[in-house]
Amino acid sequence: MIISVASGKGGTGKTTVAVNLALSINDNVQFLDCDAEEPNAHIFLKPEIKKTAKVFIPVPKIDEAKCAYCGRCREVCVYNAIAVIPPSAGRKGKTLFFPNLCHGCGSCSYFCPEGAIKEVNREIGEIETGYAGSIEFAHGRLNIGEAMAPPVIREIKKHIKTECTVIIDAPPGTSCPVVETLKRSDYCVLVTEPTPFGLNDLMLAVEVLRKLKIPFGVVINRADLGDEKTDLYCDKENIPILMRIPFKKEIAMAYSKGEPIVMAFPEYKKEFIKLYEDIAGQVQ
Amino acid sequence: MKQIVIISGKGGTGKTVITGAFAALAENKVMADCDVDAADLHLLLKPDIKERNEFRSGKTAVIDAEKCVKCGKCVKLCRFNAIAENFVVDPVSCEGCAFCSFACPAGAIRMEENISGEWFISETRFGPMVHARLGIAEENSGKLVSLVRQQAKELAEKNNSDWVIVDGAPGIGCPVIASISGVDCAIVVTEPTLSGLHDADRVIKAAKYFGVTVKLIVNKYDLNTDMTGKIEEYCKSGGIGLVGKIPFDESVVKAMVKGKTIIEHSENSPAGKEIAAAWNFMRKKLEEKI
Ligand code: SF4
Ligand code: SF4
Numbered sequence: 001m002i003i004s005v006a007s008g009k010g011g012t013g014k015t016t017v018a019v020n021l022a023l024s025i026n027d028n029v030q031f032l033d034c035d036a037e038e039p040n041a042h043i044f045l046k047p048e049i050k051k052t053a054k055v056f057i058p059v060p061k062i063d064e065a066k067c068a069y070c071g072r073c074r075e076v077c078v079y080n081a082i083a084v085i086p087p088s089a090g091r092k093g094k095t096l097f098f099p100n101l102c103h104g105c106g107s108c109s110y111f112c113p114e115g116a117i118k119e120v121n122r123e124i125g126e127i128e129t130g131y132a133g134s135i136e137f138a139h140g141r142l143n144i145g146e147a148m149a150p151p152v153i154r155e156i157k158k159h160i161k162t163e164c165t166v167i168i169d170a171p172p173g174t175s176c177p178v179v180e181t182l183k184r185s186d187y188c189v190l191v192t193e194p195t196p197f198g199l200n201d202l203m204l205a206v207e208v209l210r211k212l213k214i215p216f217g218v219v220i221n222r223a224d225l226g227d228e229k230t231d232l233y234c235d236k237e238n239i240p241i242l243m244r245i246p247f248k249k250e251i252a253m254a255y256s257k258g259e260p261i262v263m264a265f266p267e268y269k270k271e272f273i274k275l276y277e278d279i280a281g282q283v284q
Numbered sequence: 285m286k287q288i289v290i291i292s293g294k295g296g297t298g299k300t301v302i303t304g305a306f307a308a309l310a311e312n313k314v315m316a317d318c319d320v321d322a323a324d325l326h327l328l329l330k331p332d333i334k335e336r337n338e339f340r341s342g343k344t345a346v347i348d349a350e351k352c353v354k355c356g357k358c359v360k361l362c363r364f365n366a367i368a369e370n371f372v373v374d375p376v377s378c379e380g381c382a383f384c385s386f387a388c389p390a391g392a393i394r395m396e397e398n399i400s401g402e403w404f405i406s407e408t409r410f411g412p413m414v415h416a417r418l419g420i421a422e423e424n425s426g427k428l429v430s431l432v433r434q435q436a437k438e439l440a441e442k443n444n445s446d447w448v449i450v451d452g453a454p455g456i457g458c459p460v461i462a463s464i465s466g467v468d469c470a471i472v473v474t475e476p477t478l479s480g481l482h483d484a485d486r487v488i489k490a491a492k493y494f495g496v497t498v499k500l501i502v503n504k505y506d507l508n509t510d511m512t513g514k515i516e517e518y519c520k521s522g523g524i525g526l527v528g529k530i531p532f533d534e535s536v537v538k539a540m541v542k543g544k545t546i547i548e549h550s551e552n553s554p555a556g557k558e559i560a561a562a563w564n565f566m567r568k569k570l571e572e573k574i
Contacts, residue, residue, distance in 0.1 A: 008322045009454065011296010015479070038294050038486060040479040076342070078382045105381035106363055144486065145493045147426060147458035155415050172294065172454055173321035175418060175425050179376055195540050197300065197324045207420045212376075225537050249507070256477035256508035 001283055002160065004185040004214075006170035006178060008201025013221035013245065014191045016255060017204035018169040019044040020262050021189075022135055024272035030164040032133065033139035034181040035171040036125060036152040042139060043258045047132035055140065055155045056121035057104035057118060057148075062095045064137060066116035069093035073117060082108060100147060124170050125152040129159060136164065149177040157181075168213075174204045179212065188216040189242065189275075192227035206239065215282060219275070222247040240282070243275045285440050286570050287467040288464070289318070290472065291452035291460060291491070293483030299473045300501040301536055301546060303329035303451040305559045307410045308547040313364050313447035315408065316436035317415040318429045318463035320401065325451045328545050331406030331413050339403055339416065343380040343395035343559040345373045351392035358384035358393060380466060401428055405435065412439055426458030427487065458556035460487065461494065470496045471527065475504050481518060488524065498524055501562055525569075528562030530555050 005018035017034075019041055022031045033041040060073070060082070069086040073095070074283065081101040087093035099122055109117040125142040138159045140152040157180075160166055170188075172182040182188060186210055192202040202218065209216045218234055223244035234241050245251070245261075254264035262269045290306070302328045303325060308316050316391050317325040326500040341574045347358070347365070352371050356490065362384055366377035385393040403416035433450065440448045453459035464470050470491045474484035491498045500519055505512040512529065519526045524541065539549030547555045554572040 007295060009324075011294055037481045038479075040294075040372050040482065041480065043478045056549060076382070076386050078380060103379055104363065104384050105379065105383055106361070107381055107383035109402060110361070110383070111386065144489045145461075147461060173425075174420055175321050183376070193296075195537060196327045196543060197540060200324055200327055201322045204420070211420055225534070227541050252507050256475070256480075258478040 001009070001187070002162075002166045002185045003166065003279055004168040004170050004182050004188045005124050006182065006188055006190055006205060007172060008174060008205040009172045009205070012191045012193050012198060012201070014172070015040050015169055016221070017046065017189060017191050017219050018167050019260050020268065020272050021276060022167045023262050024269050025165055025259055025276050027134065028164045029134070030154050030161055030166045030167070032137040032159065032166065034153050034156055035169055036140040036142045036149045036156070036177070037171060039139040039141055041169050044138070044260045045132035045135065045137060047135070047137035049128045049130040051129045053099045053127050054123045055125040055152050056123055057102070057151050058106065058119040059104055059122045060097060060117045061120045062097060062234045063116045063118070064095065064127055066109045066114045067093070067095055068114050069095070070113060072113060076107045076111050079103055103148070104151070108269050124148065126275050127152070127155050129266065136161070143196060150180040151178065151226045153177055153180045174208050178208060180213060182208070182212055185214050187279050189219055190216055192230060193220055193222050194220055194228070194230040198226070198228070199230050202230065203233070206237065217242040217279070217282065219243045219245065221245045242278055243271060285445055285448065285452055286469070287437070287448040287450060288469050288471065288566070288570070289450040289464050289467045290471045290473060291464060293487035294454055297473045297475050297480065298530070298536070300324045300328065300451055301540065302473055302501065302503070303449060304545040305547050305556070306449050306563050308545040309560060309563045310447045310449060312445050313449055313451065314436050314440040314443065314445050315320055315411065315413040316432050316448060316450045317413065318432055318450055318453050318459070320416045320418045320425050320428045320432065320459065323415055323417060326415060328540070329408040329410060329413055329542060331404070331408045331415065333406045335405040337403050338399050339401040339428050339431065340397050341400050342398050345374055345376045345380070345382070345384050345393050346379045346396050347371050348392045348394070349558070353390045353392070353396060355389060357387055357389065361387055366531065369566060386452060398422065399444055403428065403432060403435070405439065405573045414439060418514065424454070426462040429453055429459045429462035432566045454558050462535060463495050464491050465494055467496055469566070470498050471498045471566070472498060473503055474500065474504055474515065476508040476515060478511070481511065481515055484515070485518070488522070499527045499566065500524050501528040501530065502526070503530045504532040506531045527565050528558055530558045
C-alpha cells in the first residue's frame, strides 16, 4: 500500500505526520521523501545513508565540426534551449545550448540531419538511500540552481517496494512535483491547519486529488488554534477527518529539535496506529 | 523603485503574514503574489479584481485516432511515458516537448495549447496588486511567476511607486528562481527549527547563486531560543543581516482568522511591533542605497 502525505502548502505539519506514521507502523515500512526541493524527513528519522546516486538528465552535446547550422534542432526544441547562429560574411556559425531550459526530451538529437548531436548526462540532483532503524529510507535532493524536480522524484519513486507499506512525504503546492509524487498512491493524507490560509490550501489540494482520483482524508494539525471553518468544509464535502493534533508548546519544541512526536511522547503512538488502521480500512 | 521579495524556502513560516504586514506599512507600492501554486495573500488583502487575463502556456499532445496507424513510434520515443499502449496521451505526464508530433509518420499528433491559469490586476485597501492562479496540476509556474513580476513592475513604473512588495514562491525550484531574480532584496522568513535552518540555508544559497542580496527574519523565535541562537550565528558567519526576531503571538492567528494584517489588527502586539521595526529598518537600508 502506498500512502502519500501532502498538503496544499508546506509548514502545516506534513512531514511530522508522515514521519510519525512511519514510526508507528511496526514492520515492513518504507519511507520516501519526495520533497526534492527541501527534503526534511531525514532530520527526524536520522537514517543511516548507505548509498548515494546522482540523478542525471540527458542533454544534447553538439559537435560543431559536424553541424551545418541548418537550425533543425532549434526548430524542434519547444523549450528554446538551443539557438543557432548561421555563418555569415566570413563569420563562423555557432550553436548555443542553455542547459537550464532543457527538459531532456531527446528531440534535437533524433532530428539532427547531420548526426551532430549526441546526448550526455547532466547532473541535476542526487538520491540517498539507507535505513532508519528498520525503516527503509530514500530521499532526493535537487541541486541548488536547478529548476526541475520531477526527474528527481521519478528517480526516488523507482525505489518503491510494493510489498512494503510505503509512506511518501510529498512536496508542497499543487503543480508538477506534487502530481508526479502522488501518481499511483493508494491513499493520500492531507495535513492542514484550521486557519483561513490552511483551508484555502486544503481546498486546492482536494482539487488535485479529485483530479487524480486518489482517495484521501484530512489530518488537522494545531487543531485548537484557529476556527471551525475547516471542519464545516470537510463535513460538507464528505471528507473524513482522520486525526486532530493539538497545538502544544512541547510538541513544537520537540519538532524544533528534530524529535518525532512519538519518540518524545510515546502516548501518541496509538493515535498514529489508529490513523494507519483507518487508512488501511478505507483502502480495502 | 525598489523590489523586495519575501521568501521562506518552505511554506508555513509566516511569509505571507509578514508580506501582508509590509503591505500595510509601506507607502506608495504595488503588491505581487508570486505564490501562484497556493496563493494566500488575497486572504489578507481581499483584492477587488479589475482585470482578468488567461495564462496560456505549454502544450499537450493529442492523437487523432483516425489518422493514427498504430506504428508505436510515439510510445517508444516519449521519455515521459505519457503515451499509453492504446495511443492515448496522459495529459498529466505529457511535458509538451512535441517530439512525438514531429516524429509521427502519419501526422496524427497535434499539440494543443493549455490554458494553464489566470492572472489578475486588482485593487486592495493598500493599493494595486498583481496575482495569479495556476490551474490545478499545471506546470510552468515559473513562467506565470515571471509574468506576475513583470506586470507588477510595469504597474509600479506607471504609477511612480516606490516599492514592489512580492510574496515569493516556496521551494528552491523554478518558481522561486523566477520570484527572486532581479529584486533589490530578498527577505527569508524562517522558524527556529532544525528544518527551518536547513530550508533557509538552501534558499539563501539559491538566492546568492542568482546574485540577490539576502536578509533574514526569524519568526516565532521564542519557540526555541537555542535554535534562534544557532540561526543568529549562521547569519553572522555568512554575513547575512538579521532584520527581525518575531515572537510567537496568538494575535497573528487571530488577525488571520479575521482576514486582517497584524498591523491593522493589533499593531502594538508583540509580533506587530517587531514586524514594524523590521520594516522600518529595511526601508531605511534600502533607501540609503539610492
Ligand atoms: S540540427 Fe544538427 S546540423 Fe542542424 S543546426 Fe542543429 S546541430 Fe547543427
Ligand atoms: S533534448 Fe529536448 S529540450 Fe533538450 S535541447 Fe534537445 S530538444 Fe530541447
